[in-house]
Amino acid sequence: MLLVGGTDPAQDVAAFKARGGHVMVGTPGRIEDVLKRCAAVDLRRLEVLVLDEADRLLDMGFKAQLDAVMARLPKQRRTGLFSATQTEAVQELARAGLRNPVRVNVAVAVQQQQQPAKEKGNEKAAAAAAGKEKRKEKEEGKEGKEQQQQQQQAEAAAAAGAEVEAAAAAEAAAGGSQKTPNSLSIQYVLCEPDEKIPQLVRFLRLHGPSRKVIVYAMTCAGVDHLAAVLPRLPQLATSGVRLRALHGRMKQAAREATLEAFRALPAGVLLCTDLAARGLDIPDVHWIVQLDPPQDPAAFVHRVGRTARMGRSGSALVYLAKAEEPYVEFLRLRKVPLTEGSPLPPTEGQQAAATAVADDDAAPSTSGRDAVANGAAGGGKKKAGKAAPAAATATAAAAGGGSGGGPGGAVLSAAVSTATAEVLAALRGAAERDRDVMEKATKAFVTYVRGYKEHHCKFIFRLQDLHIGRLATGLGLLRLPKMPDLKKPLGASEFRPSPVDPSTVPYRDKAREKQRQKGLQQKQHEAARSGAAASAEERAAAKRKAAAAVAAEAAEARLPxxxxxxxxxxxxxxxxxxxxxxxxxxxxxxxxxxxxxxxxxxxxxxxxxxxxxxxxxxxxxxxxxxxxxxxxxxxxxxxxxxxxxxxxxxxxxxxxxxxxxxxxxxxxxxxxxxxxxxxxxxxxxxxxxxxxxxxxxxxxxxxxxYIDKKARKKKRQNAKKAQRQQQ
Known part of the structure; x- marks a missing residue:
């Protein structure tokens, strides 16, 4: 029986009373609600409790729900905690009700490096067995069933401790161990913030029509912006890429519909946040693209874990700025190996245009151009996984050893710059034509800056190192928004604002634009009324001031x-x-x-x-x-x-x-x-x-x-006289 939010709890209770269930799967909040409402659930027959994604469930956010559920469960049960990033805090494990816990680590290690660890584990196991025999010999003279039971429990605990120590020693000895399977290839590409979306566009043109791709963004606003602007780019309009969006601000029904639609697609792109980083088993996901690294480093493993599941192969790609390159070494220390990849080359048409420009300027050799074209064509025919970055590397090598080596490298560099400029121009053009895109781009910028500021790895992701000008350009902003978080933004002077006034950009939806114009008219009428009231008040104040001056002069003339x-x-x-x-x-x-x-x-x-x-x-x-x-x-x-x-x-x-x-x-x-x-x-x-x-x-x-004093006295006398007359 499935117990999740988005439905009426009374329906779940009625379904359980009607059909029952051997296995109940659900979220902590809904399970707690159903257990409170349904007295027909016989918890005494519970045998196994499983906490999947245990590191997340043991957080403080689920503490009250889990404590309420576990308080009603029998203590004689088996409990299993599963997660790719398991917590190591003993007190948290004790909260889950574990007694005599045994830690099971599943990691990928080289066979030669595992042998010394096994020998050490065997030695510790032999030592534990010798200790066991000695304790048995000492206890032979003792009688009593209770003492024997205590002895057996101590031996079991010692054996469990030896196993845990042996596993830890094996993991430490295996220097090549990793948390990701060998069938998963993780690569990173260094690019500036204004190059991320152009790189993503070229990636989706290459893999989106024939593969299933999951693209992760940091914030919900970032997902909304990508879902709104990517279909309007001419570079993707004719590619046949089908896009779906999924994030935490969507209702439960919309989430389920989006997920089922993506599962049914033979190929497509899912734009999502860390909401889809855990608990999703979508078959045949070929690529995981992380446009933004996650705030929590633990989420990185869960993101890439959506592919290469159950023995299948898969590939993952993450875009990092040059200032964020130490994040690669940080992940390696966490046993998540990454290899550097090359940015994808532009399309054949863009390369041909750049080649024509280079022919007019420098007339490079035809062999270099043929190598570029052949490399790009070969990269498109290769399989998913390591094929695309390898093709990019081969293309760059054939082009003359990179962006600066030889005429071919200059042609490729010019083509990449041209392709990037075209995408950025299309992003800004979409924002200038549709107010919805403009507002979503601004909101994506604001939320990204705030999320970047709250990153868990503050020593790597520092807000003062974030190039604000390039980030705003990469999102297609018309103006830089004013934020208190950005006191001295880096590269703000390099941002070129659009000549289009943001207040004049209309909504593409006629109904929304009509409503906006109506609101603007109301604001103008209110401003006119307030301005008229203010001017009338100023005139009245001037009259009062003139009258007071005249009264003061008259009072002065009356003085002796x-x-x-x-x-x-x-x-x-x-x-x-x-x-x-x-x-x-x-x-x-x-x-x-x-x-x-x-x-x-x-x-x-x-x-x-x-x-x-x-x-x-x-x-x-x-x-x-x-x-x-x-x-x-x-x-x-x-x-x-x-x-x-x-x-x-x-x-x-x-x-x-x-x-x-x-x-x-x-x-x-x-x-x-x-x-x-x-x-x-x-x-x-x-x-x-x-x-x-x-x-x-x-x-x-x-x-x-003196005059003011007399006037106040006269005013008080008149007020008292009026009050007496009223009485």
């Missing part, structure tokens, strides 16, 4: 003269204290003479430091007289009711600050920096000009505070 003089005296005292503080700073050298003149209004910012204002002499009472000169201002007579003072000038008069009995404004320039004289009266001069006296109009802090 004595009150105005009192408030004016407060402002002048504050200004005097400020100027005195500036004078002390000038004496101590904290500020320059120019800064002091600017702060006190004796000079302008545009004047050079140390230069006197034009048309006025340096006032004697400003810097020389000091505080004593300012004391005269305190005693000055200010009879004007409007509270406005005018400044006298030193240009005309006796040349002193504060001429004797001179009236302010008697021929002086407004704002020229003059001071009111001793005993002088304020006349109808300029109100608070630049450099003039600090009067009410310039320093009206105390007056404004």
């Amino acid at each position: 003269a004595a009150k105005r003089r009192q408030l004016q005296m407060k402002d002048e005292t504050a200004a005097l204290n400020q100027e005195y503080s500036l004078l002390k700073k000038l004496k101590k050298g904290k500020i320059s003479q120019h800064q002091y003149n600017v702060a006190t209004g004796l000079s302008d910012d545009s004047d050079l430091e140390g230069e006197e204002p034009e048309g006025s002499a340096k006032p004697a009472g400003a810097a020389a007289a000091g505080p004593a000169g300012r004391a005269e201002v305190r005693g000055s007579d200010s009879d004007g009711d409007d509270g406005a003072d005018s400044s006298g000038s030193d240009d005309e008069g006796e040349g002193k600050a504060g001429g004797k009995g001179s009236a302010a404004g008697a021929g002086g320039k407004p704002g020229a920096g003059g001071r009111r004289g001793k005993g002088g009266k304020s006349g109808p001069g300029t109100k608070g000009g630049k450099g003039g006296p600090l009067g009410v109009k310039q320093h009206r802090g105390a007056l404004q505070s």
Whole structure:
């Protein structure tokens, strides 16, 4: 009986009650649910518990479900844990209910290297047997059935321990052992991020029409992007490649339908994530292509394990960037050997075009071109497995020893560059014509960067080494998205944005485009309404501000003269204290003479430091007289009711600050920096000009505070009066 998600648990319970079952196969969550709902399951008759993919099931994600299931199972049972990457934590094995565990390793090793290990294992087994005989001799004199049973259990445990040690010694001695079968060939190709999809396109053109291929991507968004853009590329449109997509964001029914459709195909391509890395047994899978290495290194073995099953042969290929090449040695240490392969050559038509260009430029020999054509033709006739990389290597060798050796190598390099540029142009063109492709490409970029940042092998897959410009170009992005993860992206300046505005790209689906246009119109109407409301609010605020200014002026006019003089005296005292503080700073050298003149209004910012204002002499009472000169201002007579003072000038008069009995404004320039004289009266001069006296109009802090205070008091009185009237 199969127990998995996606169906009603009540149906599973009813089916079990109707038919029963000798073997129950399912996921931990659904098995736990059915056991809770169905009391007819007789767990006392359970004999064997099998945990397939045990390293994954013993993770914390399944801890609650497995603990609940095992708590209801009988302890007298046999338990088997199976996985290609088995966990070695003793506490995890104890959680699975294993007592006296025996580890069985199935590995591929050379026969000559296994012989010393077998001898060591035999020696340990002989030593264990000798120890067993000695213990028996010691126990001969003892009687009792219980002691004999204990002795037998200890002997069994010792024998199991000897077997485990012998297996471990054999595995350590066999330096050539590996976790993958000999019928599986794993190769890697070094290429830049913008060359991965073009390489994949050439690979699918070669193997997709006649072989079953599984292509793994890192994220669900990456699978969606490949499934959307690959059928629209002209390089694959006429090749007859059938594509299917499978990832974790699909519903269970869609997953099952996709898997069954791929199984039924005689040849095709399955684009998937690590969701399809475990538990799938699809017959006749010839190639495993890993466009992106998995986040978890353990998933690498499970990915390539989808081919070369049950004695069959298979091939696997992984694309790595140059900065990721240490990953190969890392896998070798984990007993997963890889061999380096060559990038696939372009098609015959692309080679012919590159050859024609080379004929016009350098006129290479015909023998080199014939070797290239023959190598490409021979590579297409060979069988799957090691044939394609071997053909690529032979082609490169025939072309002149690689991309840089001889005329043939130059032709092949030009052909590869041309083919890559054509695919990249087609990727960007698809994004410029269809908004769905553009959005999926952007999402694939974002999720790939985040997944790369969370890679388990951070010492190899470092985000600062990822070439962002090439990655965005390889996905066909129109613009680089802004991401907080990318503070200083590598190669971002090399990315060339598209001239097409992303906001103008329509959906290919007319219904989606109609809905998008409707949403844009709604946003525009909302923005217009909010803008009108904002402008109306600004106008209302300006009106309130103007009304407040008018009210302040009216309130100032209604004040009595004595009150105005009192408030004016407060402002002048504050200004005097400020100027005195500036004078002390000038004496101590904290500020320059120019800064002091600017702060006190004796000079302008545009004047050079140390230069006197034009048309006025340096006032004697400003810097020389000091505080004593300012004391005269305190005693000055200010009879004007409007509270406005005018400044006298030193240009005309006796040349002193504060001429004797001179009236302010008697021929002086407004704002020229003059001071009111001793005993002088304020006349109808300029109100608070630049450099003039600090009067009410310039320093009206105390007056404004008084007016605001009166206004608040009046407002509170009106509010209380209104409240009393309501009561």
